Amino acid sequence: MSAAESVNSPFFILGSPRSGTTMLRDLLRLHPRLECPEETHFFRWADPFSSYRFNVQYRNGKLFSRHRDLDGIDHAAFFKAFDTVNSKREIADWYGQEFLRVQGNPDGRWFDKTPQNVYSILLISAIYPDAKFVHIHRNPLNVVASLKEGKVIPTQPLRAAISAWVESAMILTQFRQGFSDRLFELPYEAVTTDARASLTRCLTFLEEDPELLDFSQVEVHKEKNKYKNILNKAEVEQVKLQTEPYLSQYGYA
16 A cells, blocks of 8 residues: 555544544544545444345435435445445445545545444454544543433433443553554543644644644534533442543543
8 A cells, every 4th residue: 555545544533422523523524635424334333244234224224324315425326336345345435435526525535433333443443454543532421421311312321321431441442552553542621622732633643734624613612511410429420430440541530
């Protein structure tokens, strides 16, 4: 792979849902070289490519049909590609390149934002040996509260919400030990406090020129710590107890 191809290799934003992945995606989209479709989930499931359970998600799933509409991807063209290619990489590459074409940025760089792809980070890293990963993490109290509230995705019970944050932290802690040069970890709170500094560091890691991003368009909202209005005292203590040692590792203790 040439140096130019390496720089154009896709990167992946992943981690726990409700941690600011959408916010970060939208901010990076302000860079003229970077394009990201709606969540594809191509690597989310452990099911092999073209297996029954994998196929049914894309043939019958209303979510992905809606995402294709939002992305401007022709359904017939997608299914033709889906029935022709032989791997998750091939369908991801097709979708990414088609999205670049639709966006009128064929020489740009596509990236993927699917938080739950964290469960397949080893597979993705093998499929894309030059790919980098961006983990945006957030105080688990606010993540759990948001998942429990259920305004964006279906309401999750407390144990499931805690597990989403903990499992993500566990996987990325292990991945960091072997591939620290491919992983950039960014606190949600840092982005909301100083977006320019955070995005500059992130783009530098991704080998993109931060000066090309129009920071005048950057808008972020301060963390509101909504957990104080959603979780009771016992639930707060349960979250703190069950998210250790990662709670302290990420500086939230």
